[in-house]
Structures are given as structure tokens and as C-alpha cells.
Amino acid sequence: MTDKKFSEDTSRAPVSQRGSKVEMGDPGAIGGLVTAIIDGVEVKVPLGTTILDAARQAGIKIPTLCHHDDLCIAGVCRICVVEVEGQRTLQASCAYPITAPIKVKTHTPKVRRARRNILDLMLANHYGECYSCTRNANCELRELAEEHGVDTYRFGHPEEPMFAMDHSSHSVYRDPNKCVNCRRCVRTCIDLQEVGVLEMFDRGHEIHVATFMEKPLADVVCINCGQCINRCPTGALTAHDVTDEIWAAIDDPTKHVIMQTAPSPRAGIGECFGLEAGHALTFEMNTALRRCGFDKVFDTNFTADLTIIEEGTELLIRLYKALVEKDQTVALPQFTSCSPGWVKFIEHFYPEYLDHVSSAKSPQQMFGALIKTYYAQINNIDPKDIVSVALMPCSAKKFECNRPEMADSGFKDVDYGLTTRELGKMIKEGGIHLPDMPKSDFDDPFGSATGSGVIFGASGGVMEAALRTVIELVMGIKVESLFEHADILPVRGMEGVKVAELTIDKVGPVPDLLKDIVPNWDWLKGATVKVGVCHGTANAKKVMEDIKAGGEMSKCHFIEFMACPGGCLGGGGQPIPTTPEIRKKRAKAIYNEDAVYDVRKSHENPAIVDIYEKFLTDGPCGHKSHKLLHTGYTARGKYIS
């Protein structure tokens, strides 16, 4: 894993403002150390390190607002100003590179007055009652006001909202009244994700964050990834909250309310309860969900395993057609389809490549389709009485479950997508302190899942799960004979784009499950399978451009795309803040969980074997699975009418 800022490679900001180490003219000088004396504490830092980073190293806290560890330097809020000896004006510590010995004071009267005045100005333009704000206990502006002794609104405070809210999107809500123009969302959208939906509009006092032609979010090229929500310091950007609707369903005795929980929320939800990042609360959460009133709690990992089988089979079919039948029209590499942010990204920006996207639905939607068919059938429940909720680390899942085509069960397959943050709120409202809950398991019949499902939450996880299964089903050997503990390390980690190759030097017998798909594996013998992994849509864009140009990525057979930096564990529905450090800890929690599973390969999941025997009887990619588990995409393009 690298400590580099995520946007360092992708940013379109001026070179001088990309990283926390600002490049200076003489590259020969980089690498040297320079002494900084901050509030009397001496530290030695590499040339070009910002005052803020040097102060952190010295254990001195400088307040920040527009700064975010994932984003390029802005230096616009001016909260972090400090006195630098020899300088007439105060300097923004987040943006000031140290290139010569320097003396800095961080809390002089001048500095304190400036910070207080700046906060008073922000509050003079920030409309909103903390009581009714979803960010009330988690708001950086409120925290700064507290830390800086704000006791009155010296420059006034708006008594009426000044702007209309934008509730058009299924996923992301905007309330410009709470915006403090820190531009984190803009930098997230433009630099980190390279989607470019949000930009500053107008100037001076009229400046504000806007979409193209001020259109509602639902009508622009927003991919709903929610990364902007995760970086907003106030409540100006939030996820569409559906907790009221879910409580209403729970309170309705005629409804059978089921919950499926994705792997990433369990690695993050502890943060909503004050735990340090990296504490998985999987089984405590199951108990809490039942106490909140959910009738059944399932593990989305089951359909993650199912995705591996379906998507993997689809890949084998594509490869067979291309290699054996010499069908020139087969679209390769195949792209994953689990990340709804990525799916909308490709629909908007690379619609000509939609035939590369696996037709397999995401695990959330596969589960939804099975609950209102298979599960309803075996439990004798009328599917119209089922309310199906999906706990996801994701804001885009809310959009996904509302796609009109996602109704193959005859009903809306998934009724509500719920974010980790919303569940935290529901559990608190239920009077429950999650970390104290006793543990309990998932409900049958999907109870057992595998480690392969769990790692879907981290970038590279889908690919690792797929490789584990392909190695065993095709080569007829144990993964462990190639990779210690079946940990396929080349596809793990936080590198933006990863590539791995696997040479199939021997093949095994075709397992029963795939008998109808291929006669034997001989055609794969000696082949080298090349796979790619990328996360964050800025990296996805790089990969797509490389494919367009016929570069290395176009030679891959299968590529995993995740819209969010770090994969789902860094999703737009996860607790705030999300930083590179926190993503690492959540990833660790996920891989630790994988390591302790008895069954760690999708194809060995007994519930998977079961469902192909009892329900999806014509096998992977068969007629029934096509009806329920596969879908199509919409070429949206990026031109907005």
C-alpha cells in the first residue's frame, strides 16, 4: 500500500497543488531534509513537505477544513493559516511547502483572530439547524466553532434558507444552504473521480457549487458514487435517507422485512459507534438488526459467491467463443458489473463498451431477485408482502435498486438500499449500543458464505475470488498450491491499477456444474490469463483510455472495476470520514475476516451448490439464471439535453 494521495496521479489541478509534497523547481534538491521549528518543536522533514504535514509530525494540531488527505491542495478556507517568520502575511499551512529552514507559530493572537473571523464569516452564510442535520454530531464546521470559542454570530446568521435543495437523485441530496465553499466535493468529483459533475459557478460572493446549467443531479452525468458526501465537511451533501420508510415497513405487521448485508458495512459500522476503524462487527450487527425488528438477516456474500459462478461462467463462455469458435464479435476483456457507480460511469462515458460489461447483476440485485422468488416460494410467503432491504456501503446502490429493469421477480427486486451510516442511525434510534451486542449468525437458507464473498469489499476482491474458483475448477488443483493460504496478493492493495497473469499449465476435468458449458478444458491449456483491477473512476478512465488506444489493458481477459477508491470499503455510504488511513484499516478487517472462514472459495459454498440443484436447475448462465440474475445496460452518453 502506498501513502500517496489518491488524487496525485489523476488530478487535473496545477502540478504545484497535487500532493502533500509540493514539487519545487530543482528536482535534485528533493530528497533532502530541512528543519522546521514549529511552536518551538524542531522537526526534520523532506524538502517540499507542507507546514501542515510537518506540524502533524511534530504532534501539533493545526485546524483544517478544505484540506482532505485524499485530495489535491486547495488552500481556500484559510482556517489553517499560521505565522511564518519573515512573512508579512499569514500562510495556509496546508499549501505551503517547506523548502528552506523555517520557523512557524501556529496559534498566535493574530492567527487565532483570523481563524475566529473566518469561522464567523462561514457561519454568516451557513443556514441550518444542527438539531435537524444528519451531520450534527459529525460536522467539521460545528467542531471548529466549538474549538474556537464561537459564542455569537458576529457577522450575522441566515434565518431563512437561501437556496432550494436538490432532492432529485435517488442517491445524493444537496442542500446548498449548508455549503461553505471548501470545494472538497468539486475536487472529489473532478480530481479524485474525474466525473466532473460538480464545479464552481459564478464568482465573488455569488460563487457556488453547481452542476452543468444548474440542472438537478438526477439529470446530469452523476454516477451516484457518493464520494462527495464522504468528503463534505457539513451536511450540504447527504445520501437520500430511507430510514423512515424502513421503520414504517418494520412497524407494519403484514410485511416480512428482510435485510441482506454487504461485506463492507460490517467493517465500517463500528466507526459510527466511536470505535477505531478496522473493527468488524458482523455478528453483533446481526443481533442488532433483529432487535430493530428485521424478520430475517442474510449475508450478501451468498450472492457474491453466486456472482463469481455466473460472471465466471460468462467469462468462460466468452473465452470459448473467442478461442475455440474464433468468433471475432466476442467482447473481451470482460468487465465486472458489481459496482453500480462504475456501471453508470461506463453508461455515460464509454457506452460503446457496454457489451464488455458482464450481464450478471450485482450481488445486491441477484439477492433481491432470489428473495422474491426462491425464498418466497420455499417459505410460502407472498412476495408482495416482502420488503427487501440491502445494507450497502454505497449510495449508488439506491439508484441501482430503483432502475426500472430491476424487477425480474415480478416485483421491485430490492425495495431499499440502506447505507452504513443510515443503519448506524437506526441502531442508535433502537436504543442499541452496537459494540455491546451479543453475536448471532445469519439466517438460513443463505446462511453460509465464503471468504471469497467477504473480500468483494476490497479492491481486487472480486478478482481474487474469481481466480480462486477458476484455478480450482479449470486447473483441478488447490489454490493453496499456487498461493499460500489462497491469498492472491498480486491483486490486493491500494495501487490504482493492478495487473496479474496466470498461466494455465495444466487442466483438470470439467466439473458437473459446467458440463453443459464446455466439453473440456484442453483449449485453455498453456494459455495465460491476464486480469486487471482498478478502483476509483479516475483510474477506470485511465484503463478505458488505454483499452481504446489498444494498450496493455486491452490484452486483459477480465477486469475488475470499482467506482470508489479502495473498493466498496471506501464507498459513498460508509462512515465519515473516509481517508487513506481508514480505508487501509477497513481493508485489514475484511481480509482478516476472510482468513478465518472455513470455506473460502465461492464454488465450495454449500448454499450455492444447493441453489443450482433446487432452483437454478439449468445451471450457471442457464435460462432461469438469465431471467433472474442477468440484466442489460443503457447507453446514456455524456451529452445532457
Next chain:
Amino acid sequence: MIEPKNKNKLTFATIEVNAGLKKAITLSRADIIGELKESGMKGRGGAGFPTSVKWNLAAAAKGDKKYVVCNADEGEPGTFKDRLILTDYADLVFEGMTIGGLAVGSEEGIVYLRAEYTYLVAHLEDVLAKRRAAGLLGKNILGKEGFNFDIHLHMGAGAYVCGEETALIESLEGHRGEPRNRPPFPVDTGFNGKPTIVNNVETFAWAAAIYAKGGAWFNGLGTEKSTGLKLFSISGDCEFPGVYEFPMGISVADLLKEVGGSDAKAVQIGGASGHCVPAAEFSRAIAYEDIATGGSIIVFGQDRDLLDIAENFLEFFCEESCGQCTPCRDGNPKLLEGVQLLKKGECSMQYLNDLLSLAETMQLASKCGLGQSSPNAFVSIATHFKAEILGRTGKAMQGGK
């Protein structure tokens, strides 16, 4: 075009065009910068950074490409001397840029021209074409092997803030015209991330003059810390407004005498972002060591209401702030509201002090020179004319806001 209403002849009229360039090509790069150093010239845009230091830094910076940018975004209220220079002495400006290119090792010059000066484009293109035809731009200038330099025009789009050099560069790159964080400075990381010198129109013209007449000549004029001559745009309540040339260090009183404004109540030096100097301080010198200016002088007669002036300036800054940093974006409207309260006699002493504290924060903590200087007029009026601004309706001391 502009016809100065005074008999004050500009030195530019006496400079032999291209004499400086012809001299410069005989010198080494170090000596070119040395000549400039000897002149002691500081930037004529107003900030007063020594031009030779800027050129030297850019010359020393590593970069496969370097740029020479002429800041012709003359937007400071009350400034119009660059327009005159571009109209009458464009050759000197282009000559100065060409010498700059030779000094720093650049082959590309860009004139960032204020949108309102679009009418000058045909004239400037004509001068450039003639210079190209005469071998003064293009490849192997004046026969000097490997001395390649050309200049093109780039139009601004009307934003005042683009006169700030890093905002200008952002605008050149096609982005919103917003100042960057400094350091790093443009001499190091400028246009397209390459070393770039950005100098005012007048600075380049004087540079040409300096090579024609020698650095020592320039250094012998003005004061020790503010050498040479300077053009001033003089407007307002005086008999003979226009463009004037004075040696640096001239006192405000002497200047007013020349322009027929001796009866002034106050003088705004440095445009809207400058300082409002009261009559009691007219003996002060216009020089970098005392009152620095880019050349805008606005004379206020006895009948002027200083709050009207402050209001006018602050309305301008509310509009022209890029909106990037909090102190400037949100501070200027608060100062404007404060002036309006003062006009109505509804600003308490307490609130005036809050506003002055805010003004200090804006001066210290804003990201660029715009926000750092926008409160200057307000602060100097509130300091020097306290009785006048507080005495409006007598309610001032009894609370209000």
C-alpha cells in the same frame, strides 16, 4: 487616443526603438540580468518585486520550455497608463519582452490583454507583424544564431483578478481565473508548470529603455530604494487628469501641484486596492519604501463623501473577488454592509471594531493580493476620517448593529 493634458513629456518618446535589443544581444545572459540589476528597477505593476531577481530566478530554473508573459490586464480602477504605452510605445514593450526571452532562455512570449482593450488587437498585431518582417521576432533574431523568440496575444475575459499573476496563468491555461497557492512561484512553476516571468507592460517598456540608456542612467533617477521613472494614471477631482511621468519618490503634494489638485481632501493611491491618503499626509513620498503604487492616483475633492468612495470600491471587490478564499469572498460583503450601516449612522463602535478586526484578517489571511488589499481603502478611511464617518445621524454611539 490618449492625449495627456500636460506638457510632461514621456521619456519613452526619446528612446530609440531596438537600441536596447541590439545592445542586449551582445551581452551574455548573466550580463543582461546584471544590467537590469544595476538599474535597480522594481516591478511597475505595483508589488515592487525587483525585476532582475525575478528574471534571474527564471533563468536559473530548470525547464525544457520557459515563458515570458506580459501582464496587460490593466484592470485596477483609475489605471490607464498601460493603454497609452501599448498604443504609442508597443515596440518598446515587445522589445523588452524579447530581451526578457533572451535573458531567461524563453522562446515564447504571451501578451495577456485586457478584454476591454480588444480594440488594440489590430494595432498590436500590426506592430508584431512589422517586427517579424524586420527580423526582430522569429528565428535567429537580428542574425543571432539560436535566438528564437515570438510573441502572441491572448485575450482576457474581463476578470479583474486575472491581473494577479497566478490567476492570469490559470486563465492562460484555460481554467477559471483563480490565484494559485504561492510558493511555488511562477518563475519556478508557471504557465503549463514551466518557469515563467510575468511582468507589467510598463516594466517591459522600461527594460527596453534601460538597455538603450544603461542601468546606471535609470539608477540615477528616483530614490535609492525606488529607482527610476514611473508612469502615473491621474484622475478624479483635479484640473489636468491624464498620464504623467514622474521620478519615483515624488511627494503627494508635488504631484498634486502638477496636476492641479492641490485642494484635495484625500488621494487614493494605488487604485481601489490602494490606500486613501488624507491631506495631512500629503508630504509622504510615492515610492516602494513609503506609499507603493502601480500608478493609479485618484484625487478626491473637498465635497467627496468618503463613505460613497468606500462603498463604490467594496461593491467592486464583492463583484471581482474570485470567490475562492473565505476572507475575501465573505469578508468584502461584510465590509460593504458595514459602510452602508455607517452611512445610515447605524454602525456601533463595537461593530466597527469587529469590522476592522475582520479587515486585518482579510489583509493577513486572504489567498492573494486582491483580498489582502481590498480592505485597504476601508481601513484608511476608518482610520483617518473617523469623525466624518461616525458622525452621520448621531445614532452611531447608541448601539445599532
